[in-house]
Amino acid sequence: MKRKNIDKAWEFINGKPFMIPGYGQPGKMVNLPHDFTIETDTFPEAPGGQNTGYYGGGIGTYTKKLEIPEDYKNKRVLVEFDGVYMNPTVMLNGHVIKRHHYGYSPFHADLTPYLKPGEPNRLAVIVNNEAQPNGRWYSGSGIYRHVDLLTAPKLHIAPWGIYAHTSHVVNGTAFVLVETTVENHTGEDTNLWVDITLAKETYGETAGIGRVKVHVPAGEKAVGQVKIAVEDAELWDIDSPNLYKITAQLTDKETLIDSESITFGIRTISVDTKNGFMLNGRTVKLRGGCVHHDNGILGAASFKDSEYRKMKIHKDNGFNAIRFAHNPMSKDMLDACDRLGLVVINEAFDVWTMEKNTHDYSLYFEQDWKGDMEAFMLRDRNHPSVIMWSTGNEVPERGGLSNGYHWAAKLASFAREVDPTRPITNSIPSFFNGLEDGDQLKFFQDLMKNSNNRGGGISNLDGDFGKSIWADYTEAFAAPLDVVGYNYLNYQYEESIKKFPNRVICSTESKPIEMFDYWNDLERFSHVIGDFVWTSFDYLGEAGLGRQDVYETEEDATEAYKKLHVAEYPWRTEGGADIDLCGFARPQLAYRKILWGSDETFIATHHPKKHGKIEVIGRFAWPNCENSWSWPGYEGKPVMVDVYSAAEEVELILNGRSLGRKPSGKANRLTAKFELVFEPGTLEAISYKDGKKVSSDILTTAGKPSGIRIVSDKKELTADGQSLVHAVIEVVDEAGRLVPTAEIKCEGKVDGSATLSAFGSSNPKTSENYTKGEFTSYKGRLLAIVRAGYAEGTATLTVSMEEFCTASIEIPVKRSEATTAFEHQNKIEQYTGF
Structure with missing residues (x-):
C-alpha cells in the first residue's frame, strides 16, 4: 500500500468537540506526535499519584481535513496509527469507524466506506484518557506516535504484509524466506504474481530475487512464499548491524498493481x-x-x-x-x-x-x-x-x-x-x-x-x-x-x-x-x-522508587524504611536509573561498565553532609554520590570517596599529595574506599595492575557560576516537522568548568524556523513545567529540545540565566533530498490519485 505521513497540521482541542462541526471554541494547530498531558502542570491530588508522576489525564480531540482525489473511488484508504493513548474513537465525516482501547499497540482505521473522493473529508480522533488511574507509570495522552495514510487498489499487499526471516546460513550463503500476504477486496477470484527483490540497503545492490504466483479468492487473503539465496550475506549483528531492503511487487501479467518495501536483517x-x-x-x-x-x-x-x-x-x-x-x-x-x-x-x-x-x-x-x-x-x-x-x-x-x-x-x-x-x-x-x-x-x-x-x-x-x-x-x-x-x-x-x-x-x-x-x-x-x-x-512516573534519604539516628532511619515506597508531591521521576531523565550518566553507569569489562577508573564522592549519618537507600537506588569535587561551604569537613575500578589497587592523590593506595578489583566489589577531608583543588585516582598504571580519573573544584555553555547534538535540522536538536545547557565558571552545584532559574526560547518542544532538567523532584520555557538547572545542567518546522530558514535558541548572562546558538533548518523527493512524490499522488 502507498504510504504517506500525515503528522502535519491537526487541530487540537481539550475535551470533546461541539456537536456541530465548525462551531464551538477553535483549537490550536499541532504537528504530531503530540502529548497533551506533558503540557499540563502536575498536582498533588492527581488520581494516579506518584505512579503517574502526579500528572493527570484528560480528553482531547484531533481533527484534520483530508483532500482526497476524485479517482480514489476505486481504492482502499486506511489510516495507520502507531500509538494513541488511550481509548481513541476515530471518526470520518461524522461516522464512527474505529474504536481502540490499548494505548500502546498500532492499529488501522478503514476510511473507505465513508470516504468522499473529490471533497474535503473531516477525520477526527477523540482520545479519552479521563478514567484515572489506568497505568503504573506516566502514560501521556494523545496521538503521541506517527500517523500514516495508506492507499491501494482493491487488490493489494496487506498492511505489514511482508514477512521475512532467515532460514539458515551455510558457508556464507543465507537462505531467506519471504512471505507476502495479498488481499482481494473485489468480487472475483484472481491469480497474481509477487516479485521479490532483496537489495543491500547501503548500496542498493541487488542481492537476490524470487517470484511466486498467488491465488487469492474473492474477499479473502492469500500468502505467497519464496526462499531466496543470498550469497556472501552481510549478517546483522551487534557490532555490524547490516540491513537489507526487501521489495515486493504485485503484478497481473506485466501490469504493476501494488508494491511495498521493508528493511530486514539477515541473522540467526x-x-x-x-x-x-x-x-x-x-x-x-x-x-x-x-x-x-x-x-x-x-x-x-x-x-x-x-x-x-x-x-x-x-x-x-x-x-x-x-x-x-x-x-x-x-x-x-x-x-x-x-x-x-x-x-x-x-x-x-x-x-x-x-x-x-x-x-x-x-x-x-x-x-x-x-x-x-x-x-x-x-x-x-x-x-x-x-x-x-x-x-x-x-x-x-x-x-x-x-x-x-x-x-x-x-x-x-x-x-x-x-x-x-x-x-x-x-x-x-x-x-x-x-x-x-x-x-x-x-x-x-x-x-x-x-x-x-x-x-x-x-x-x-x-x-x-x-x-x-x-x-x-x-x-x-x-x-x-x-x-x-x-x-x-x-x-x-x-x-x-x-x-x-x-x-x-x-x-x-x-x-x-x-x-x-x-x-x-x-x-x-x-x-x-x-x-x-x-x-x-x-x-516519568513510579516516582521516587530510586531515591535516597539521609537521617540522623537509627530510629529515624527505621521509620523512614517503612515509608520509603511513598514519594510525596512533587516527586516526578523514578529517580534511580543508570541514565537520568535528560540522558546524563549517573555514577552507577560507570560502575556497570567496569563490571562489564571496562578498564576505566571512576571517582564517586559522597556529599560531606552525609558523613556520620545514616543513608536510607530505596530498593531501586544507588548510593547518592557524584563524579565531582565541588562542595562549597564544606571545606575542612570529612568526606567519603569511592573509586570504581577493576584493577588490583587504586591510589588517591589530592592536590599533588598521595593519600595512599587501597585494594579494589573483583575481590573488593570493584570499589576502593577512602575517607579524607574536603580540600578544594584537584583530586586524582589512579588504577594499577601488576604495578603499572591502567587508567585514571581527575576531578577539579569548580568556581562560581559565571556563564552558559550550549552543546547541541546536531549542527542543523531538517525541515520535515520532525527533526530534533537536543541542546545541553551547562552552567560554567570563568574557566569553562561545569558547576555541578548550580541550581539557577533559566529561560529558554526559540525564534525562527523551529520551536522549543521542551526545556527542563533531570531533577526528579520538581513542580516546574517542561513546556513553559522556564526551568531551574539541576546539577548545573538543563536540556533544550528544538523541533524543526516545515519551512527552511534559521532557528535561534537563546538561554538566559537570571543575574548572569545570555547565550544563544543558531541552527540552520534545511530541506534534505529525501524531504524534497517526498514532497515531489506527494504532488504526483495528488494528480494521479495513487
Whole structure:
C-alpha cells in the first residue's frame, strides 16, 4: 500500500468537540506526535499519584481535513496509527469507524466506506484518557506516535504484509524466506504474481530475487512464499548491524498493481541451556536495560531523533540489549535498535485479566488481546533487533489465579502462530501478589516477621514461605515459555536449574545496587542468558522508587524504611536509573561498565553532609554520590570517596599529595574506599595492575557560576516537522568548568524556523513545567529540545540565566533530498490519485 505521513497540521482541542462541526471554541494547530498531558502542570491530588508522576489525564480531540482525489473511488484508504493513548474513537465525516482501547499497540482505521473522493473529508480522533488511574507509570495522552495514510487498489499487499526471516546460513550463503500476504477486496477470484527483490540497503545492490504466483479468492487473503539465496550475506549483528531492503511487487501479467518495501536483517538466533543466547552462532551475554516509552522532558511523544538518541546513549555505554517495559514501543525505537545493533525483548502487556489499576487494560484484555498482539507482532517481526516476544510482565495470574496457566499457554501458542522464529518469554517475580487468599496471607505474615525485609515496601520482596512455593506454583505458567524471565530472583537460580534442568533463564529485572551479584551469577550459570537492570533510563512516573534519604539516628532511619515506597508531591521521576531523565550518566553507569569489562577508573564522592549519618537507600537506588569535587561551604569537613575500578589497587592523590593506595578489583566489589577531608583543588585516582598504571580519573573544584555553555547534538535540522536538536545547557565558571552545584532559574526560547518542544532538567523532584520555557538547572545542567518546522530558514535558541548572562546558538533548518523527493512524490499522488 502507498504510504504517506500525515503528522502535519491537526487541530487540537481539550475535551470533546461541539456537536456541530465548525462551531464551538477553535483549537490550536499541532504537528504530531503530540502529548497533551506533558503540557499540563502536575498536582498533588492527581488520581494516579506518584505512579503517574502526579500528572493527570484528560480528553482531547484531533481533527484534520483530508483532500482526497476524485479517482480514489476505486481504492482502499486506511489510516495507520502507531500509538494513541488511550481509548481513541476515530471518526470520518461524522461516522464512527474505529474504536481502540490499548494505548500502546498500532492499529488501522478503514476510511473507505465513508470516504468522499473529490471533497474535503473531516477525520477526527477523540482520545479519552479521563478514567484515572489506568497505568503504573506516566502514560501521556494523545496521538503521541506517527500517523500514516495508506492507499491501494482493491487488490493489494496487506498492511505489514511482508514477512521475512532467515532460514539458515551455510558457508556464507543465507537462505531467506519471504512471505507476502495479498488481499482481494473485489468480487472475483484472481491469480497474481509477487516479485521479490532483496537489495543491500547501503548500496542498493541487488542481492537476490524470487517470484511466486498467488491465488487469492474473492474477499479473502492469500500468502505467497519464496526462499531466496543470498550469497556472501552481510549478517546483522551487534557490532555490524547490516540491513537489507526487501521489495515486493504485485503484478497481473506485466501490469504493476501494488508494491511495498521493508528493511530486514539477515541473522540467526537460538537459546539453550549450554550455549545460552546465540547470535549468528556465537554466545552473547545480554547486557540489558529496561526502558519505558516516554522520552523524558518530551513526555510520551515519540520522534525518530529522540528514540535514536535514547538508544544510542545505551549503545555508547556498553548495553547490547533493551527490554521494552511493559508494552510495544514505537516503530522509530525499533528502527533505532536495528541501526545501532541493540537486541530487543519486545513485550506485549503489563496486565491480563486481573487489574493492577482500576481503569487499566484488564477491562479490555479478554476481547482485545489477540488483535493487539497480532498487530504489534506483524508490524515488528521483520526487525532483526527483536530476539524475543514477551507475553507479559508480573501478571497476578502467574500462580494459576483466574485461569492463569491456561492464559500463559494460550498467549505463547498464538505468538508462535504469528512468528515461529523467535523464543517466547514472560517475566515472573515473587508472590507479592498472585496467590489464593490463604497462601497470600501466609506470604505476608512470613514476610513481616523478617525485620531485614525493610526498605521500599513489599513489592518484589520475598520470605521463606514465598521462596518455598515459588518453583512449584509457577512451573505450569512457565512451561509454555522458551525463556523464563526472572524479576529480582537470582536466589532462585540454583534450585530452578536443579528442578528444571532444561529451563533457559533471563534476569528480566534486577536492581542497580545488586548488579555485581547478578552479573556474577550470570557468568556462573550457562542457563542464564542475560541481565536487565530496572531501569537503564529514568522515566516519568513510579516516582521516587530510586531515591535516597539521609537521617540522623537509627530510629529515624527505621521509620523512614517503612515509608520509603511513598514519594510525596512533587516527586516526578523514578529517580534511580543508570541514565537520568535528560540522558546524563549517573555514577552507577560507570560502575556497570567496569563490571562489564571496562578498564576505566571512576571517582564517586559522597556529599560531606552525609558523613556520620545514616543513608536510607530505596530498593531501586544507588548510593547518592557524584563524579565531582565541588562542595562549597564544606571545606575542612570529612568526606567519603569511592573509586570504581577493576584493577588490583587504586591510589588517591589530592592536590599533588598521595593519600595512599587501597585494594579494589573483583575481590573488593570493584570499589576502593577512602575517607579524607574536603580540600578544594584537584583530586586524582589512579588504577594499577601488576604495578603499572591502567587508567585514571581527575576531578577539579569548580568556581562560581559565571556563564552558559550550549552543546547541541546536531549542527542543523531538517525541515520535515520532525527533526530534533537536543541542546545541553551547562552552567560554567570563568574557566569553562561545569558547576555541578548550580541550581539557577533559566529561560529558554526559540525564534525562527523551529520551536522549543521542551526545556527542563533531570531533577526528579520538581513542580516546574517542561513546556513553559522556564526551568531551574539541576546539577548545573538543563536540556533544550528544538523541533524543526516545515519551512527552511534559521532557528535561534537563546538561554538566559537570571543575574548572569545570555547565550544563544543558531541552527540552520534545511530541506534534505529525501524531504524534497517526498514532497515531489506527494504532488504526483495528488494528480494521479495513487
